[in-house]
Amino acid sequence: MSANERELARRLVAEIAHLAQQERFRFMEVCGGHTHTIYRYGIPSLLPANVEFVHGPGCPVCVIPMGRVDDAIALATEEAITLCCFGDLLRVPGGRGSLMEARAEGADVRIVYSPLDALALAEREPERQVVFLAVGFETTAPATALTVLRAAARRIANFSVLCNHVTIEEPLRALLGAPGVALDGLIGPGHVAVVTGAAAFGFIPAEFSLPIVVSGFEPNDLLESVAMLLRQHRFGQCLAENQYRRAVSDAGNLAAQAVIAKVFTRRERFAWRGLGEIERSAYGLREEFSRFDAEVRYGVPGVSVPDPRACRCGEVLRGARKPWQCGVFGTACTPERPIGTCMVSSEGACAAYYHYGRLGDSGLQPARVR
């Protein structure tokens, strides 16, 4: 961080303290990327104790239910199938182990950086059936959609997608509509908003009377977003604002929205880890692309598996519980041997807290801005 940025951080921290006074504010950062930045930079220790971050459901790896992991493993263990996935997914626990364990037992599981890499693999190894395990919010869905379109254009017969793409609006509605939610505003997911546009979050002030600020991912972005939320409170406003203007427009990326609409259709319902089934909260492939739909081509067990009894991920994802308030946090559940999903990806609240925050709430971590 440059001297200018440090100076800006200092000004924002002072403004936040001034605006917040003694009143208590709870702001939910929806996106796991924000959770990571918040802990990485020790932001809570810079803010007055009455301004609190509450972690939200926006970590795509965290919300994959156990049953879907089992479906992926069932495919990966088929003789002819190579399953490709992002590295974050390897350790996600399913009902019967993880993809990493399946791989150790001989399943052909490969890590890819991009869905295009999975498609390239299918072209290179025509004797294998390549399945891409697709996860992610609106940020990632266009990449999968374009890859399917490319597979169609090139008539690639040995490529398909196990689609788990989800939307952000429906889980937020479910969460904010539930009784007992005590929030004073939301920090909106910047990279989802790149695709959907900042205006897509207008339902939050309109329907739930909460302000939201779409935020970038730098520490100063988050500080500024908190200051913007507090300014709204101070001036009696309730708006959807956009702090991340350098990448996010009001309308979003129209080309990305168009490919999503072309390739995907909304599922009636989809199960979320810890949050239960949420209507119209996920994408499946349209019928015209069913030859690229692994669920149609191979069938998957599709069995829903309850979360482990000790697991508090659902409450962590709803912001109802902090990571360290889970009985197995840091003991039975660690990034190396996760019980729940929030400990797997670096964007999960439990993993972020485990890596950077553990001392913070016991008062041992010095306040710092890097």
Add this chain to the structure above:
Amino acid sequence: MCLGIPARLVELPAGESAIGIVELGGARRAVNVALVAEEGLAEGDFLLVHVGFAIAKMEAEEAARTIADLEALGGPYRDELESMNRGGSR
């Protein structure tokens, strides 16, 4: 995995409408630019790259600053860069 990484567009290969070459952490990599092509692209533009696809054009000055900060951040950014530069599957 939701990281979007700003990268500088260094080449637009002729005859390849959907491909741009970006520079990232000292390495060059081809990314798909179909989602931002309509906005008009020129070498030197900054793009926000996510899983091999450019999803937005960014303001140059801001993007350069973000890159510097991300490099200092290490951790997941470095993981993402590594997997990106490795390319393909493993």
